[in-house]
Amino acid sequence: MTHEPQIQILTRKHRSVFFWLLVMVFLITLPSLIFYTTGYRLSFENEETSIVTTGGMYVTTDNLEVDVYLDEEQVERPRLFRSAYYIQNITAGQHRIAVQSPGYQTWVKELPVDSRVVTEVSAFNLPIQAQLRPITAYETATGTAVYFSTGTSSTVFRDATSTEPFVYSSSTATSTFQLNEEFVFVESLFGTTSTSSKSVFDRFMDEVSRFGFSTSTPPEATSSTSTTTKTVRGDIELLDADGELYAKWQGSSTDIPYYFCVASSSRASTTQRYGEHVAVAIKEARASTSTPLLIDENRICRTQIKLDRLRQDVFYYDFFPNSSDLVLMQLEDGIYVTEIDDRSWQNTQLLYAGTNLQIIVENDVIFVQDGDQYFQIATEIESN
Amino acid sequence: MGIVWTKNPLFSEQIRLYSAVFMIEKSHLLPYAQRPDFKVARANELTGKDRRFFRFLEIVPGVAAWSTIIGIVLASIYIPFIAAYFIIAFSIYWVLKTIFLSYHVRYNLKRLKHHMELDWEAMIQRFVYQDHYHLVVFPFYKEPREVLEQTIEGVLAAKYDKEKIIVVLAAEARAGDQAEALARSMETKYGNAFGHFLVTIHPGDIVGEIAGKGSNVHWALQQVKEQVIDVKNIPYKKIVTSVFDIDTVIYPDYFNCLIWFFMTVENPHQSCFQPVPLFTNNLWEAGALSRVMAMSSTFWQMIMQERPEKAATFSSHSVSFQALYEIGYGQANVVSEDSRIFWNLMIANNGNFEVVSMSYPVAMDATTAATFWGTIANIYRQHRRWTYGVENWCYIVYHFTKNKSIPLRKRWSVALLQGEGYWSLVTNPIMLFILGWAPIFLGTREFHETVLSYELPILVRNLLIVAMFGLVVSAVISLSLTPPRPDGHSRFRYIVMMLQWIMVPMTMIVFSAIPGLDAQTRLMFGRYMGFWVTPKERVK
Numbered sequence: 058m059t060h061e062p063q064i065q066i067l068t069r070k071h072r073s074v075f076f077w078l079l080v081m082v083f084l085i086t087l088p089s090l091i092f093y094t095t096g097y098r099l100s101f102e103n104e105e106t107s108i109v110t111t112g113g114m115y116v117t118t119d120n121l122e123v124d125v126y127l128d129e130e131q132v133e134r135p136r137l138f139r140s141a142y143y144i145q146n147i148t149a150g151q152h153r154i155a156v157q158s159p160g161y162q163t164w165v166k167e168l169p170v171d172s173r174v175v176t177e178v179s180a181f182n183l184p185i186q187a188q189l190r191p192i193t194a195y196e197t198a199t200g201t202a203v204y205f206s207t208g209t210s211s212t213v214f215r216d217a218t219s220t221e222p223f224v225y226s227s228s229t230a231t232s233t234f235q236l237n238e239e240f241v242f243v244e245s246l247f248g249t250t251s252t253s254s255k256s257v258f259d260r261f262m263d264e265v266s267r268f269g270f271s272t273s274t275p276p277e278a279t280s281s282t283s284t285t286t287k288t289v290r291g292d293i294e295l296l297d298a299d300g301e302l303y304a305k306w307q308g309s310s311t312d313i314p315y316y317f318c319v320a321s322s323s324r325a326s327t328t329q330r331y332g333e334h335v336a337v338a339i340k341e342a343r344a345s346t347s348t349p350l351l352i353d354e355n356r357i358c359r360t361q362i363k364l365d366r367l368r369q370d371v372f373y374y375d376f377f378p379n380s381s382d383l384v385l386m387q388l389e390d391g392i393y394v395t396e397i398d399d400r401s402w403q404n405t406q407l408l409y410a411g412t413n414l415q416i417i418v419e420n421d422v423i424f425v426q427d428g429d430q431y432f433q434i435a436t437e438i439e440s441n
Numbered sequence: 442m443g444i445v446w447t448k449n450p451l452f453s454e455q456i457r458l459y460s461a462v463f464m465i466e467k468s469h470l471l472p473y474a475q476r477p478d479f480k481v482a483r484a485n486e487l488t489g490k491d492r493r494f495f496r497f498l499e500i501v502p503g504v505a506a507w508s509t510i511i512g513i514v515l516a517s518i519y520i521p522f523i524a525a526y527f528i529i530a531f532s533i534y535w536v537l538k539t540i541f542l543s544y545h546v547r548y549n550l551k552r553l554k555h556h557m558e559l560d561w562e563a564m565i566q567r568f569v570y571q572d573h574y575h576l577v578v579f580p581f582y583k584e585p586r587e588v589l590e591q592t593i594e595g596v597l598a599a600k601y602d603k604e605k606i607i608v609v610l611a612a613e614a615r616a617g618d619q620a621e622a623l624a625r626s627m628e629t630k631y632g633n634a635f636g637h638f639l640v641t642i643h644p645g646d647i648v649g650e651i652a653g654k655g656s657n658v659h660w661a662l663q664q665v666k667e668q669v670i671d672v673k674n675i676p677y678k679k680i681v682t683s684v685f686d687i688d689t690v691i692y693p694d695y696f697n698c699l700i701w702f703f704m705t706v707e708n709p710h711q712s713c714f715q716p717v718p719l720f721t722n723n724l725w726e727a728g729a730l731s732r733v734m735a736m737s738s739t740f741w742q743m744i745m746q747e748r749p750e751k752a753a754t755f756s757s758h759s760v761s762f763q764a765l766y767e768i769g770y771g772q773a774n775v776v777s778e779d780s781r782i783f784w785n786l787m788i789a790n791n792g793n794f795e796v797v798s799m800s801y802p803v804a805m806d807a808t809t810a811a812t813f814w815g816t817i818a819n820i821y822r823q824h825r826r827w828t829y830g831v832e833n834w835c836y837i838v839y840h841f842t843k844n845k846s847i848p849l850r851k852r853w854s855v856a857l858l859q860g861e862g863y864w865s866l867v868t869n870p871i872m873l874f875i876l877g878w879a880p881i882f883l884g885t886r887e888f889h890e891t892v893l894s895y896e897l898p899i900l901v902r903n904l905l906i907v908a909m910f911g912l913v914v915s916a917v918i919s920l921s922l923t924p925p926r927p928d929g930h931s932r933f934r935y936i937v938m939m940l941q942w943i944m945v946p947m948t949m950i951v952f953s954a955i956p957g958l959d960a961q962t963r964l965m966f967g968r969y970m971g972f973w974v975t976p977k978e979r980v981k
Binding site for chain 2: 066072076082086091093094112174177355
């Protein structure tokens with residue numbers, strides 16, 4: 058041990074050298090990180106070192122268990138409990154993004170990625186086999202659903218999975234069971250809320266015949282186009298017109314969802330990047346007074362997107378529970394969910410197959426009447 | 442030079458009386474200290490151009506801080522790309538600053554430990570120091586007996602001739618009869634243990650003062666001069682004055698260490714001697730929040746020990762009585778009296794005054810209270826008082842424009858360094874932990890679509906994680922400075938003492954930036970603060 062105080066504090070020279078060393082680090086690091094964060098990367102391809110610009114893709118999913126693939130390569134999962142993937146270092150050009158998981162339908166889209174820009178997209182995956190929670194008239198003392206006819210239940214669950222156990226009763230006696238209050242509630246829902254048995258197309262044809270073949274003067278008619286039903290969530294309105302189903306943006310241009318917009322470019326380019334249908338829609342919107350285009354410095358936004366109804370009649374539509382980007386549709390052969398985002402194409406997934414259906418969405422819960430049976434449809438596979 | 446004091450006749454009369462009490466004799470003061478505005482505390486004590494200039498200086502720190510914060514918000518909204526680049530630059534700067542400061546802490550820790558192992562008593566034998574007195578002033582308010590006893594016992598245990606120690610227990614008349622009675626009982630108990638033991642009672646009604654430690658010390662120094670020093674005819678140059686907070690418990694070799702530095706520095710009467718305050722007296726009783734704040738304050742002082750050209754005196758410190766006498770014992774009208782005394786001395790000595798880093802500790806109390814919320818309130822108030830030290834920046838810049846004898850380079854460097862210190866204290870934590878994300882939330886649509894918008898939070902997060910490694914260093918060093926575990930405290934506490942450092946981002950904002958902004962905003966609007974006495978308690 059030294060027997061003199063170590064009175065020498067850090068010398069000015071010592072500190073100065075350290076300080077200027079850190080200044081050098083700062084001056085080198087700052088431009089490097091600014092270039093990095095704006096999308097520039099060093100490329101070592103073809104044994105040559107060059108600087109390339111990259112873009113990114115931001116994928117949100119509705120399910121934590123899915124796998125995301127970019128151009129057939131799996132993307133590393135984000136941290137725990139996050140359902141958004143930010144994929145970096147993507148070279149400019151068209152890229153295919155796929156989101157899938159065992160037991161779920163696959164969602165796929167092909168989108169352009171531009172240098173220094175992030176392409177946003179939202180994926181959804183519904184179970185391949187419908188997930189139904191039975192709502193029966195009677196239940197056991199422990200709350201288990203009871204079916205009195207084995208024939209009926211086997212038909213109902215032929216292409217579906219019950220999320221909860223249920224029991225069969227060979228007898229029709231109800232004395233050993235208790236009345237299910239939820240059944241009474243759901244039954245009353247379907248009793249009081251009549252979902253039209255007429256399709257959107259039928260209603261359209263009714264309107265056409267009313268205006269086109271009537272001998273009397275139609276009241277206040279100014280257009281041959283009619284809108285029969287409107288559903289609104291946030292600033293998006295769902296409407297049917299001329300037998301088609303549309304999602305219409307009613308808010309300001311600053312808040313418009315990304316999927317209404319495409320980069321300002323030629324029609325050919327738009328066709329190549331987003332599909333012919335988008336280019337046509339933009340062309341039609343340019344001529345339209347009711348659905349004007351919102352044009353910014355570097356993008357064009359439509360205010361209306363036609364939804365893919367799979368060439369079937371639409372009997373019912375509403376927003377998918379807890380979403381303003383997805384639409385629930387009852388078509389001729391079942392209940393489907395489609396995305397409003399029509400860039401490249403619209404993913405449409407079957408939620409529940411059936412032809413004799415009634416559907417009601419109450420407090421973001423989907424209830425279905427299939428024949429004389431009532432169910433709640435679950436949108437995820439429940440893990441046991 | 443403007444005439445000091447206002448035009449209010451009543452106030453002017455009060456000032457005349459004040460001057461009569463304190464400023465009758467000025468011939469002993471250094472020339473610059475004889476100026477009537479030498480001890481200016483606020484703009485309203487000046488007139489004319491000086492008053493407007495001082496008021497301008499009072500506004501500058503608050504405007505600078507608020508402009509920075511609002512500027513970043515506005516930049517995030519209107520020029521988010523520029524704001525994002527600035528945030529990247531600032532985050533890198535923060536990481537490098539953390540490395541830079543951590544290096545200083547580590548180096549000072551090495552010196553501190555080395556100094557604590559030395560036999561200072563043996564080392565000062567080569568000097569003729571026996572005729573040097575230690576004058577120790579303990580201002581107190583309503584602190585309990587246990588605090589006073591532990592403090593005085595610390596002096597009693599010092600390895601220095603007790604006959605050469607003058608203890609002044611400086612009570613406040615405002616604190617009532619109980620405080621005076623306690624002081625008298627201490628005098629009875631310890632009076633004969635030292636060369637002299639003086640109890641002073643600071644009157645509560647002296648015009649021109651603000652209630653607080655500064656005015657109490659100011660009074661006590663005059664009283665001890667008249668009642669002890671002059672009576673005993675002790676040369677002022679032979680007295681080293683230590684002004685200690687009442688919770689300051691010195692280590693046995695403190696006075697020897699102090700004498701060693703006093704004897705070896707080039708200009709002992711133009712130097713302040715700064716120990717390292719270790720807030721460890723009640724560390725085992727204090728909560729995690731108190732411990733983090735206490736250790737953070739210690740670390741900051743350790744950094745300052747290695748950068749004395751940026752330092753001013755803080756809390757407990759020592760200085761020659763001659764130096765104090767030459768400036769009239771500092772100021773009785775400011776909140777941050779511990780630092781102001783240094784600026785008084787530096788300006789009066791035309792810049793020829795320095796802080797000498799002792800790298801030797803004194804033990805003090807971590808701020809606590811009986812309840813959790815009480816602790817939070819106390820820490821907040823204490824840090825607001827400390828950060829109100831920004832009033833010193835107004836003082837030094839004001840006098841730097843007056844005292845041209847101070848080298849111009851020194852004036853500029855000190856003003857800029859101190860200004861940057863107060864600005865960064867308030868703005869940096871807010872910029873780092875809150876505003877760093879502003880462009881992401883406030884930026885334009887064009888910005889949100891860019892890679893930069895997505896990469897920015899990832900980069901800032903990663904840089905903060907790197908900076909947080911400094912906390913690991915802090916945790917290890919803090920454990921090495923923690924007193925031995927007393928009986929009744931679980932070993933599990935050591936783990937808590939390590940993990941407690943994750944609170945630092947929060948404490949930097951809640952107990953550094955916000956009280957600092959509070960203090961600067963008050964000064965900006967001329968709502969001057971008074972002195973708030975930090976409560977001191979002991980487990981009985």
